[in-house]
Amino acid sequence: MTEPTPSEYVIQTEALCKRYGAKLALDHLDLRIASGRIHAIVGANGAGKSTLFRILLGFLPPSSGRASILGRDSQHLTPTDRGRIGFVNEEHTLPNWMRVAAVTAMQRHHYPRWDQRAFDEVIGHYHVLPEQKVGQLSRGERAGFNLALTLAQRPELLVLDEPTLGLDVVAKRAFLESLLYSNAAGQCTVIYCSHQMEEVERVADNLIILERGHLMNMSAPDDFCARVMHWVADIPFAGPAPASVPGLLQVQRIDGLHHYLVLDQDEDFADFLKASGARSVQSMPVSLDRAVNGFLAKNHAVPAAA
């Protein structure tokens, strides 16, 4: 695979920092997202995702570093650039006092590349009537309506910031279906930000993990999953000091057995465990959910390994 040239990156940041008082929300972030496909960004709360999007869309100035989107410096986006970027936030902010038909007409007039078929295709999944007030829609309908509006803009880049937050199972499924089935979604680069690993597993081509303003991973979800292994060792005494365990993400002692979640360890890890006094050693792959959570939990408080 050839390395994309800079213009093929829809999002590019260089040493991007954002400081709120003493806290660094983004810490010298170097992120390059190639054009096309669906990229999922995951990260714990406060990992800097929302800050990143706000900077990328020019609504916050970076403290230092550079950020560009669709090849344009984020701080100097033109109205035309904005027309090429769709953004859906977790609240699905829409003018509550307007009728569905009026909002649709407004967006149709604002966006020169409006695609009515794409709108109809998505809105068909929902029971939304044109004369309804936006404020009267249910959360799910609102999300679907917002998605329909955004896809009908035929954006080149679609950013979805936790779009299914607070939706019930049915609405979540409907949202994902309408996103994946839409022809419009197939034609743009999608940045999908979510806490829902189930969704990420279904939709993502590429998994980007942010933590504390750092880029921690950028690979296909399967590849990431393959990097994490779950090892179970029967060590009669106290196990090795957690600091000495290579690639340790998580350690737990359950019923006298040591469970290790480790990153980037091959079969040599078995030898390490045996050298640490393990009588038996077993390993198994883990699900994406477990892998990501283990990864994100790494820097958080760990229960003291007995």
Add this chain to the structure above:
Amino acid sequence: MRDLFKGELLRFRGWAIAGAVLHLLVLGFLARVVDLAQQPLLVYRVFGGVYVLAGLLLGLYQMGSYRRPNTWLNLLHRPLPGWRIAASLLGAGAVLLAVAAALPVLLIAGYQAGMTARVVDLRHWLFPLAALLIATCGYLAGAYCMLGGRRHSTCALVFLVLLAVSQAIGPRVLIVQALALLWLAAMVLVAFKPDLSAPPRSLAATVITALPLQMGVYLLALLLGFGMEMLWIMQGTHPNNMSVPPPGGHNETERMTAQQRMLAGLAVSRAPQAPLWREQVALSEVQPIGSQLAATPVRNELTHAAAAQMEFDDDELRVRWVFSHDRMRFEGYRLTDGRRFGELGVGTDDAAFPAPAQAAGSLPALPRGDGALIAGNTLYHYVSASHQALPRIRLPASEILAGVTPVGESLVVLSDRALYFFDGRDAAAGDALLSPRQRLPIPGRSGDLRDIDLIELVDGYLVSFSFTTYAHELTGVAPYQSVLWLDDSGHVTEVAHRAIGYDYPALYRYKAWWPSPALYALRVAALGLFAVVDPLDVTAPPPIPRRVQLFAGALMLLSLLAAIWLCRRRALSTPARLAWLLACAVVGLPALASLWLLYPAGEYATYRRRLRPATA
């Protein structure tokens, strides 16, 4: 763009219609009870205040609903330039205010013009426009308060203060209001950007934001001074409120009786007759000379401080005469049934008055129903029987007739320049124009003049003038009292000149000046924009004392030094830094405060590190 505008109109249409209906009901009720076109300034101020408040609330609510981060992003992240989005929202707001504030006023003006005999002049037809302009100013100020940076956004309110205190007169008031509106609109447009917390970037944007901010800081300093004065008053040592005023000061002079004042003046007199006069003063009555004009009326002024004087009732005819600026005549309607009675002009052919006329009460020896009218330099005798206004006293054309006081057999007429003495018996006898017996020029400026006290002598008049009106401010002359002797031959001699002490220290009197001489000048210019100087209010301010000048200079230097320190800690380009240093040196502390408020510490400091990696 049209969709945003329409959406916003629909969003608030219920409120606008409800507001308009309520407004119309209130105005309709009041129009039944009183003549809304002839109210004193205070009434219009109250209505204007309500319009500003309504606009302010709309601006705060509307922009408050948009300024939440996600909503703001949703609003601005579209292929439309920011100014067009702003124009859609603000345009909708202005239309809503036109419906709620201006339309009812227009309807009521139409009702008064079409259904009653009341006077509705051109100036009244401008009221709806003024209502729209000030409501929109309030609206834009509210919008800016929400959208501007949290630390300084309330500075937009200075324009509302300007609306309240501007001295502009007539239709040109609307120009001042329109200028305030344009400036506020520019401020909102400058603030209408994706990153609400960022300071303005371009030079124009910075000036548009910083100037009102500096004025706001200056106003705040004045308010602070006012608050301290309140404390001073509460403490009980304020010269205005001390039970015994400071001896020799202007408060003492102002609180004296006419007799005491005359005696105080004569006390310093070196005239040989002084002891004799003092005896005479103690025995006979000293008469104060007053003015009937609160302010000189100007043709087509929208409002007048003493609107009650622009109309008078003839109790014999049961007719109310109301002065019409359009016709320059009084228009009469019957008090019994409200029907039109007729027109009152000058002389037998009802000619137009040369200047707006005011009722000046009655004079002794006039028949019942008759009265005096003042217009410009002329006093008219209103004759009820023939309902005519006959000119009786005419001063030189360059002077303003301010009042008439009967003194014994004489009539003493006050103008902005002099006192005139007429024979009172001639006044009662005929219809002819009177000629003055004597003229006594005022030894000072009309605006400074607070008290005139007069005593009749065997061989003339002794008149005391005390100039203390603005002694507590920097606009007033250094207070003094002058006693003049006018003898029967018309010869004037100053028999006493008494310098009166200040009750307040210089820093107090110049408290509007030294915080920022530049902004004081700007304030004077802004308030005087399109104003007509009232001849009755002209003063002769003394030069600013050297101590106060030095103090102001020291403050400017201090703010320059502080600005040098502050600029090092803020991310500013070199030209911007130099401009700010210059502003701080010229404008003084308010500029320094605005610099500090516009550029918060912390975050932007890191910009600098980015821009100048060598210093990092």
Add this chain to the structure above:
Amino acid sequence: MARTQALLIQIATGDPRPISKQIVDGVRMKIATGELAVGAQLPSVRGLAQQLTINPNTVAKAYAELTGEGWLESRQGLGLYVATPRQRLSNAERDRRMDEAVQGFVHEVAALDYPPERALSRLERALRVLAPKKTA
């Protein structure tokens, strides 16, 4: 022309196997059990992605793997079809995988304390599902 045959497979998120692997396994099983006959047409990439609510690229990846292993064949402009069986792996690779499978099975069974004969008969029954394919 063969009609598209329904492909009734399930995928589960949260499974250690990636979704594309689950599809590969599912299709292989369907072919092995004869539910998908040789020459049957598979759902389009988009169709299967819709059916499973997953990213079409994931389906495409699974199909590519199946085609690469020779389970499916692509007919230009028509779609994917179940291929005629052929030796899909080298002999060595086949042996290696068989060893792996046997070893895994033996490890599991060992823990169950099952008599080998019973285990063998169970295994035989289980493998019988593959029998029809042999005759196809």
